Amino acid sequence: MKVINLAEKLxxxxxxxxxxxxxxxxxxxxxxxxxxxxxxxxxHDDTDDFxxxxxxxxxxxxxxxxxxxxxxxxxxxxxxxxxCPVAEEEAHLLLIEPSGTPNTGNAExxxxxxxx
Amino acid sequence: MKVINLAEKLxxxxxxxxxxxxxxxxxxxxxxxxxxxxxxxxxHDDTDDFxxxxxxxxxxxxxxxxxxxxxxxxxxxxxxxxxCPVAEEEAHLLLIEPSGTPNTGNAExxxxxxxx
Numbered sequence: 001m002k003v004i005n006l007a008e009k010l011x012x013x014x015x016x017x018x019x020x021x022x023x024x025x026x027x028x029x030x031x032x033x034x035x036x037x038x039x040x041x042x043x044h045d046d047t048d049d050f051x052x053x054x055x056x057x058x059x060x061x062x063x064x065x066x067x068x069x070x071x072x073x074x075x076x077x078x079x080x081x082x083x084c085p086v087a088e089e090e091a092h093l094l095l096i097e098p099s100g101t102p103n104t105g106n107a108e109x110x111x112x113x114x115x116x
Numbered sequence: 117m118k119v120i121n122l123a124e125k126l127x128x129x130x131x132x133x134x135x136x137x138x139x140x141x142x143x144x145x146x147x148x149x150x151x152x153x154x155x156x157x158x159x160h161d162d163t164d165d166f167x168x169x170x171x172x173x174x175x176x177x178x179x180x181x182x183x184x185x186x187x188x189x190x191x192x193x194x195x196x197x198x199x200c201p202v203a204e205e206e207a208h209l210l211l212i213e214p215s216g217t218p219n220t221g222n223a224e225x226x227x228x229x230x231x232x
Contacts, residue, residue, distance in 0.1 A: 003183050004190040025192050025212065026164045028142070048142050052210075054188065067119050072170065074120040074210075076141050094168075094190075096141065096212075 006032055006054055010092050012116050019095055019103060020116040029113065031095040041084040042105035047098050049077040056091030060084070122148055122170055126208050128232050135211055135219055136232040145229065147211040157200040158221035163214050165193040172207030176200070 009022045009032050017039055019031035035058065051058065053069045060067050060075055061084040069075055077083045097103075102110030125138045125148050133155055135147035151174065167174065169185045176183050176191055177200040185191055193199045213219075218226030 001178075001180075001183075001194070003185055004192075006188045006190065023190060023192055024164075025166050026144070026214070030190065030192075048140075050141050062117075064117075067117075069119055072122045074122065074139060074146065075118075076120075076139055076146075078117070098142070 004030070006092075006094060009116050010034065010054070016090070017103070018111050018114070020114050022116060024099065025096070027098055028096050029099045029101075031097070031113070032116075033093050033095055034090055035085060035087045035093060036090040037087065039085045040104055040109075041082055043080055043082045044077075044097070044101060044105050045080055047101055048079050049083070050094075050096035051075050051077070051085075052094040054092040054094055056087060056089055058091045058093060059086045061086060120146070122208075122210060125232050126150065126170070132206070133219070134227050134230070136230050138232060140215065141212070143214055144212050145215045145217075147213070147229070148232075149209050149211055150206055151201060151203045151209060152206040153203065155201045156220055156225075157198055159196055159198045160193075160213070160217060160221050161196055163217055164195050165199070166210075166212035167191045167193070167201075168210040170208040170210060172203060172205055174207045174209065175202045177202060 016036045019033040021029045023030040052074045104110045132152045135149040137145045139146040
């Protein structure tokens with residue numbers, strides 16, 4: 001029952017592509033993440049993937065075309081759609097996924113979910 | 117599969133306490149809303165209530181105490197918890213609730229969900 005200040009949470013770590021859980025909502029984790037460079041192509045068969053850019057710019061490559069988001073812009077990758085997030089410069093994001101979803105779509109290669 | 121620019125969506129209307137659906141995520145509506153003044157005390161028995169302040173300040177009164185959020189701050193009201201949102205000046209919010217959830221917790225008094 002605490003207010004979650006997203007910028008304050010982001011200030012507590014520096015690694016890229018390592019989401020931090022900042023809260024929960026209806027069985028989902030609310031996460032902040034810093035990204036830079038290219039992630040891996042992946043998909044989530046059982047969940048949509050929510051991205052909100054808080055700082056910087058993010059391109060989400062998909063097989064049918066790319067989208068690019070700036071601050072205050074949201075994109076939802078539908079479940080089952082292959083995508084590859086890319087950021088030329090560091091970007092900060094709010095992510096929402098069901099609790100326990102591996103960030104690569106594969107539990108073996110996923111980053112652990114850390115709470116801040 | 118479109119980028120959702122939250123400020124652009126908010127610029128298309130002016131009424132208060134009338135959420136507009138801007139996208140979907142895992143059976144939930146993503147909504148933007150402009151608020152000013154005091155809403156009604158209510159609760160949602162079946163869902164948490166996600167608030168992200170995009171502009172301005174929002175106080176969420178609860179029976180056990182109030183919280184106040186500014187831009188970039190998130191608060192999740194747990195399901196079943198009575199709350200009353202209040203904004204002295206106009207504030208802009210991102211809300212996430214399961215599709216079809218009445219904004220007052222009561223279908224008879226709820227604002228219709230309009231899509232922008």
